[in-house]
Amino acid sequence: MPTELSVGFTGGLADADNDHRGIGVVAPFDFALDRELWRWVPDNVSLYLTRMPFFTTPVTVEMASAVSERSVVRRATMDVLTPEPDVVVYACTSGSFVGGILGEKLLVRTMVDAGAPAACTTSGALIEALELLGVRKLAIATPYVDEITSLLVAYLAENGVRTVASSGLGLLGHIWRVPYQTVVDIVRSVDVPDADALFISCTNLPTYDVIEPLEKALGKPVLTANQVTMWSALRAMGLGGIGAGQSLLNTGEAPAA
Incomplete structure (x- = not known):
């Protein structure tokens, strides 16, 4: 005979779905700290990570320029749009400052033009x-x-x-x-x-x-680079980050809506 299973919920499934938010993360091919990024994020926010293509170049100016190439960033942004993130972040410090202010602004524009509802970079953050x-x-x-x-x-x-x-x-x-x-x-x-x-x-x-x-x-x-990246993305969503004893997260400022 079939057995009925009873599962208890503290809230309705519809409410949980409506409360769920997401951040798309565009990271360099060698990024290894996925777990660290999650530590700043509230429970109702997911991270959708993608990595840019592999380059053989060591961590030099040439590599920073390669991972900030606009066609590469555009493709990576599109890769994280299917789960409909609230914001897309370019999570690389050197790649977002190697081109100066103009280069950073172009990265943001590239992500928005690729379909990101909002965008930020580590250096801009x-x-x-x-x-x-x-x-x-x-x-x-x-x-x-x-x-x-x-x-x-x-x-x-x-x-x-x-x-x-x-x-x-x-x-x-x-x-x-x-x-x-x-x-x-x-x-x-x-x-x-x-x-x-x-x-x-x-x-x-x-x-x-x-x-x-x-x-x-x-x-x-x-x-720190990961701290400001997650803080800026969450701020764009009207949310705060998690991290005791971190001055940036305890400014008393209401997050932007």
Whole structure:
């Protein structure tokens, strides 16, 4: 005889479906921190991730330019539109600052023209966060070679932000393998009294668990690439991110609708 199964729900299925939201994430081919992105996201928001095509180039200016090529970004954006995300984010710091302000704006326009209902980039999100926090003097820690770090400094200057200290790890690959202690050490090395805040660049550098202890130890906001990316996407949806002890997520500002 068939057996009847009874399943209890705390709310109706229709309500759950209506409350569900989504973020499309366009990431470089070597992105390895999917799990970290999810940690900032509320339970009713899903991430739809896609990766751009593989390149043999190491992490250099040439690679940053390759992953920001507009036809590549357009194709990747279209790949995440089927589940109907509320916003699409380009989750690569160097790829979104390598072309300066104009290059960043073109990336946003490319995603919107491809069908994204709204779009943002990691570097654009950084400027958005710095403006909200009133930061004009920034210390930066990166995993990059000097040539890429210099382009970040130039991008910040274009946006009216002065870099008062900077240091890079000089890595050409496998950035996701950098341990937390190395991240902490490089951030401490660039913390100078003039810095209003500190920024840890690269979406492939793990940072979630070091933000709160660094802010407590240094007494100033610590921003990271994945943090500002998720914050900006959620802000565009009228939502806030999850992360105790993170100044950016606790500004008291009501998220944009």
